[in-house]
Amino acid sequence: MARALIFDVDGTLAETEEAHRAAFNAAFEDAGLAWHWDRAQYEALLKVTGGKERIRHFVRSTGGDPRHAENAFIRALHAEKTRHYTGIVAGGGLELRPGVRELIDHARKTGLRLAISTTTTLANVEALLGAAFGGMDLFEVIVAGDMVAQKKPAPDAYLETLRRLDLAPAECLALEDSANGLRAALAAGLDTLVTPSVYTAGEDFSGARAVLPDLGALQAVGWDVDHPSLQSASHRV
Ligand code: XBP
Numbered sequence: 001m002a003r004a005l006i007f008d009v010d011g012t013l014a015e016t017e018e019a020h021r022a023a024f025n026a027a028f029e030d031a032g033l034a035w036h037w038d039r040a041q042y043e044a045l046l047k048v049t050g051g052k053e054r055i056r057h058f059v060r061s062t063g064g065d066p067r068h069a070e071n072a073f074i075r076a077l078h079a080e081k082t083r084h085y086t087g088i089v090a091g092g093g094l095e096l097r098p099g100v101r102e103l104i105d106h107a108r109k110t111g112l113r114l115a116i117s118t119t120t121t122l123a124n125v126e127a128l129l130g131a132a133f134g135g136m137d138l139f140e141v142i143v144a145g146d147m148v149a150q151k152k153p154a155p156d157a158y159l160e161t162l163r164r165l166d167l168a169p170a171e172c173l174a175l176e177d178s179a180n181g182l183r184a185a186l187a188a189g190l191d192t193l194v195t196p197s198v199y200t201a202g203e204d205f206s207g208a209r210a211v212l213p214d215l216g217a218l219q220a221v222g223w224d225v226d227h228p229s230l231q232s233a234s235h236r237v
Protein backbone atom coordinates (compact mmCIF):
# COMPACT_ATOMS: atom_id res chain seq x y z
CA MET A 1 0.00 0.00 0.00
CA ALA A 2 1.57 3.25 -1.09
CA ARG A 3 2.06 5.87 1.60
CA ALA A 4 3.98 8.36 -0.57
CA LEU A 5 4.29 9.38 -4.20
CA ILE A 6 7.76 10.38 -5.40
CA PHE A 7 7.66 12.51 -8.54
CA ASP A 8 10.37 13.09 -11.10
CA VAL A 9 10.17 16.64 -12.50
CA ASP A 10 11.41 16.98 -16.08
CA GLY A 11 9.06 15.19 -18.45
CA THR A 12 6.87 13.90 -15.60
CA LEU A 13 5.33 16.98 -13.95
CA ALA A 14 5.61 18.96 -17.20
CA GLU A 15 7.10 18.71 -20.68
CA THR A 16 10.11 20.82 -19.75
CA GLU A 17 12.84 19.70 -22.12
CA GLU A 18 12.07 22.11 -24.95
CA ALA A 19 12.39 24.94 -22.42
CA HIS A 20 15.69 23.43 -21.20
CA ARG A 21 16.93 23.20 -24.81
CA ALA A 22 15.97 26.83 -25.49
CA ALA A 23 17.75 27.89 -22.29
CA PHE A 24 20.93 25.98 -23.19
CA ASN A 25 20.95 27.56 -26.66
CA ALA A 26 20.34 31.06 -25.24
CA ALA A 27 23.25 30.62 -22.79
CA PHE A 28 25.51 29.40 -25.61
CA GLU A 29 24.60 32.45 -27.68
CA ASP A 30 25.19 34.84 -24.74
CA ALA A 31 28.64 33.29 -24.25
CA GLY A 32 29.51 33.77 -27.93
CA LEU A 33 29.70 30.03 -28.54
CA ALA A 34 28.80 28.76 -32.00
CA TRP A 35 26.84 25.86 -30.48
CA HIS A 36 23.18 25.17 -31.15
CA TRP A 37 21.44 21.97 -30.03
CA ASP A 38 18.63 20.95 -32.39
CA ARG A 39 15.93 18.47 -31.36
CA ALA A 40 17.62 15.38 -32.79
CA GLN A 41 20.94 16.22 -31.15
CA TYR A 42 19.23 17.05 -27.86
CA GLU A 43 17.38 13.71 -27.86
CA ALA A 44 20.76 11.94 -27.95
CA LEU A 45 22.29 14.31 -25.37
CA LEU A 46 19.40 13.67 -22.95
CA LYS A 47 20.82 10.20 -22.34
CA VAL A 48 23.32 12.09 -20.15
CA THR A 49 21.36 13.41 -17.18
CA GLY A 50 22.24 16.76 -15.61
CA GLY A 51 22.86 19.93 -17.58
CA LYS A 52 26.49 20.40 -16.52
CA GLU A 53 27.26 16.75 -17.25
CA ARG A 54 25.46 17.10 -20.62
CA ILE A 55 27.58 20.11 -21.63
CA ARG A 56 30.80 18.31 -20.67
CA HIS A 57 29.77 15.21 -22.62
CA PHE A 58 28.97 17.42 -25.66
CA VAL A 59 32.37 19.14 -25.56
CA ARG A 60 34.27 15.88 -25.19
CA SER A 61 32.26 13.84 -27.69
CA THR A 62 32.58 16.53 -30.38
CA GLY A 63 36.32 17.05 -29.81
CA GLY A 64 35.75 20.62 -28.57
CA ASP A 65 38.18 22.98 -26.84
CA PRO A 66 39.24 21.22 -23.58
CA ARG A 67 38.89 24.56 -21.70
CA HIS A 68 35.15 24.28 -22.37
CA ALA A 69 35.08 21.03 -20.38
CA GLU A 70 36.62 22.62 -17.27
CA ASN A 71 34.47 22.85 -14.13
CA ALA A 72 34.58 26.63 -13.69
CA PHE A 73 33.63 27.29 -17.32
CA ILE A 74 30.77 24.79 -17.24
CA ARG A 75 29.49 26.05 -13.88
CA ALA A 76 29.30 29.64 -15.16
CA LEU A 77 27.70 28.66 -18.47
CA HIS A 78 25.18 26.43 -16.69
CA ALA A 79 24.29 29.21 -14.22
CA GLU A 80 23.31 31.34 -17.23
CA LYS A 81 21.31 28.43 -18.63
CA THR A 82 19.47 28.15 -15.29
CA ARG A 83 18.76 31.91 -15.37
CA HIS A 84 17.20 31.58 -18.83
CA TYR A 85 15.25 28.44 -17.88
CA THR A 86 13.78 29.83 -14.66
CA GLY A 87 12.84 32.99 -16.58
CA ILE A 88 10.90 30.95 -19.14
CA VAL A 89 9.11 28.96 -16.40
CA ALA A 90 8.35 31.95 -14.16
CA GLY A 91 6.92 33.71 -17.23
CA GLY A 92 4.28 30.95 -17.45
CA GLY A 93 6.01 29.12 -20.29
CA LEU A 94 5.06 25.61 -19.12
CA GLU A 95 1.94 23.68 -18.13
CA LEU A 96 1.60 20.62 -15.92
CA ARG A 97 1.01 17.37 -17.84
CA PRO A 98 -2.56 15.97 -17.84
CA GLY A 99 -3.59 14.39 -14.55
CA VAL A 100 -0.69 15.75 -12.50
CA ARG A 101 -2.65 18.41 -10.61
CA GLU A 102 -5.55 16.02 -10.08
CA LEU A 103 -3.31 13.25 -8.69
CA ILE A 104 -1.62 15.71 -6.34
CA ASP A 105 -5.04 16.97 -5.17
CA HIS A 106 -6.12 13.36 -4.65
CA ALA A 107 -2.96 12.61 -2.65
CA ARG A 108 -3.56 15.58 -0.38
CA LYS A 109 -7.17 14.54 0.24
CA THR A 110 -6.24 10.94 1.02
CA GLY A 111 -3.14 11.65 3.10
CA LEU A 112 -0.60 10.29 0.61
CA ARG A 113 2.70 12.03 1.24
CA LEU A 114 4.40 13.84 -1.64
CA ALA A 115 8.08 14.06 -2.57
CA ILE A 116 10.29 15.03 -5.49
CA SER A 117 13.38 13.23 -6.73
CA THR A 118 15.03 14.88 -9.73
CA THR A 119 18.36 15.51 -11.40
CA THR A 120 17.41 19.05 -12.36
CA THR A 121 18.71 22.09 -10.47
CA LEU A 122 16.74 23.07 -7.33
CA ALA A 123 16.08 26.59 -8.71
CA ASN A 124 14.29 24.96 -11.66
CA VAL A 125 12.04 22.97 -9.33
CA GLU A 126 11.31 26.11 -7.34
CA ALA A 127 10.37 27.99 -10.52
CA LEU A 128 8.07 25.23 -11.80
CA LEU A 129 6.33 24.57 -8.47
CA GLY A 130 6.06 28.32 -7.89
CA ALA A 131 4.35 28.84 -11.25
CA ALA A 132 2.10 25.76 -10.92
CA PHE A 133 1.27 25.65 -7.19
CA GLY A 134 2.39 29.00 -5.80
CA GLY A 135 5.33 27.40 -3.94
CA MET A 136 7.02 24.16 -2.92
CA ASP A 137 5.08 23.46 0.31
CA LEU A 138 3.01 20.58 -1.09
CA PHE A 139 6.14 18.44 -1.31
CA GLU A 140 7.58 17.56 2.09
CA VAL A 141 10.83 16.23 0.63
CA ILE A 142 12.64 17.60 -2.42
CA VAL A 143 15.91 16.07 -3.57
CA ALA A 144 17.33 17.84 -6.62
CA GLY A 145 20.40 18.29 -8.78
CA ASP A 146 23.71 18.29 -6.95
CA MET A 147 22.21 17.38 -3.54
CA VAL A 148 23.43 13.81 -4.15
CA ALA A 149 26.74 12.44 -5.46
CA GLN A 150 25.46 10.70 -8.57
CA LYS A 151 22.54 11.64 -10.82
CA LYS A 152 20.04 9.23 -12.36
CA PRO A 153 20.30 6.45 -13.53
CA ALA A 154 22.14 6.03 -10.21
CA PRO A 155 19.65 5.49 -7.34
CA ASP A 156 21.16 8.23 -5.11
CA ALA A 157 18.33 10.79 -5.45
CA TYR A 158 15.67 8.18 -4.72
CA LEU A 159 17.61 6.67 -1.81
CA GLU A 160 18.06 10.13 -0.28
CA THR A 161 14.35 10.85 -0.78
CA LEU A 162 13.42 7.59 0.99
CA ARG A 163 15.84 8.41 3.81
CA ARG A 164 14.28 11.84 4.31
CA LEU A 165 10.74 10.43 4.14
CA ASP A 166 11.82 7.69 6.56
CA LEU A 167 9.86 5.17 4.48
CA ALA A 168 10.74 1.82 2.93
CA PRO A 169 10.70 1.47 -0.88
CA ALA A 170 7.65 -0.83 -0.65
CA GLU A 171 5.69 2.05 0.91
CA CYS A 172 6.27 4.42 -2.05
CA LEU A 173 5.48 4.71 -5.73
CA ALA A 174 7.84 6.53 -8.11
CA LEU A 175 6.51 8.47 -11.10
CA GLU A 176 8.91 8.79 -14.03
CA ASP A 177 9.04 9.57 -17.75
CA SER A 178 12.41 8.20 -18.84
CA ALA A 179 14.43 4.98 -18.91
CA ASN A 180 17.19 6.68 -16.93
CA GLY A 181 14.70 7.71 -14.25
CA LEU A 182 13.09 4.25 -14.23
CA ARG A 183 16.50 2.61 -13.77
CA ALA A 184 17.24 4.94 -10.85
CA ALA A 185 13.91 4.18 -9.17
CA LEU A 186 14.17 0.41 -9.72
CA ALA A 187 17.72 0.42 -8.35
CA ALA A 188 16.33 2.04 -5.21
CA GLY A 189 13.76 -0.78 -4.97
CA LEU A 190 10.74 1.34 -5.95
CA ASP A 191 7.64 0.36 -7.88
CA THR A 192 7.53 2.80 -10.79
CA LEU A 193 4.76 4.14 -12.97
CA VAL A 194 6.01 5.61 -16.26
CA THR A 195 4.31 8.28 -18.36
CA PRO A 196 6.64 8.69 -21.37
CA SER A 197 7.30 12.26 -22.52
CA VAL A 198 8.03 13.71 -25.95
CA TYR A 199 11.73 12.91 -25.82
CA THR A 200 11.47 9.50 -24.11
CA ALA A 201 8.54 7.87 -25.93
CA GLY A 202 10.66 5.23 -27.70
CA GLU A 203 12.68 4.13 -24.67
CA ASP A 204 12.69 0.72 -22.97
CA PHE A 205 10.54 0.75 -19.84
CA SER A 206 11.03 -2.90 -18.87
CA GLY A 207 10.50 -3.34 -15.15
CA ALA A 208 7.93 -0.55 -14.84
CA ARG A 209 4.82 -1.44 -12.89
CA ALA A 210 2.77 0.31 -15.58
CA VAL A 211 3.29 2.55 -18.59
CA LEU A 212 0.47 5.04 -19.14
CA PRO A 213 0.10 7.81 -21.75
CA ASP A 214 -0.35 10.31 -18.91
CA LEU A 215 -1.48 10.46 -15.27
CA GLY A 216 -5.01 11.37 -16.40
CA ALA A 217 -5.33 7.64 -17.24
CA LEU A 218 -5.26 6.91 -13.49
CA GLN A 219 -8.73 8.41 -13.28
CA ALA A 220 -9.99 5.25 -15.02
CA VAL A 221 -9.05 3.28 -11.89
CA GLY A 222 -10.30 5.93 -9.48
CA TRP A 223 -6.77 7.28 -8.81
CA ASP A 224 -6.00 4.02 -7.00
CA VAL A 225 -2.22 3.88 -7.33
CA ASP A 226 -2.26 0.36 -5.85
CA HIS A 227 -4.87 -0.93 -8.29
CA PRO A 228 -3.75 -4.28 -9.75
CA SER A 229 -5.26 -3.56 -13.17
CA LEU A 230 -2.43 -1.09 -13.69
CA GLN A 231 -0.17 -4.10 -14.17
CA SER A 232 -2.09 -5.01 -17.31
CA ALA A 233 -0.12 -4.88 -20.55
CA SER A 234 -3.12 -3.06 -22.07
CA HIS A 235 -1.94 0.04 -20.22
CA ARG A 236 1.27 0.15 -22.18
CA VAL A 237 1.44 2.98 -24.73
C1 XBP B 1 16.30 15.77 -16.24
C2 XBP B 1 17.64 16.20 -16.58
C3 XBP B 1 18.04 17.58 -16.34
C4 XBP B 1 17.44 18.63 -17.24
C5 XBP B 1 18.27 19.89 -17.12
O1 XBP B 1 16.29 14.38 -15.92
O2 XBP B 1 18.47 15.41 -16.99
O3 XBP B 1 19.42 17.62 -16.55
O4 XBP B 1 17.45 18.19 -18.59
O5 XBP B 1 18.40 20.33 -15.82
P1 XBP B 1 15.21 13.75 -14.92
P2 XBP B 1 19.78 21.01 -15.29
O6 XBP B 1 13.86 14.10 -15.45
O7 XBP B 1 15.48 12.26 -15.03
O8 XBP B 1 15.44 14.27 -13.53
O9 XBP B 1 20.37 21.77 -16.45
O10 XBP B 1 19.36 21.89 -14.15
O11 XBP B 1 20.68 19.88 -14.88
Ligand code: MG
Pocket residue numbers: 008009010011012176177178181
Ligand atom coordinates in the same frame (compact mmCIF):
# COMPACT_ATOMS: atom_id res chain seq x y z
MG1 MG C 1 12.35 12.98 -16.26
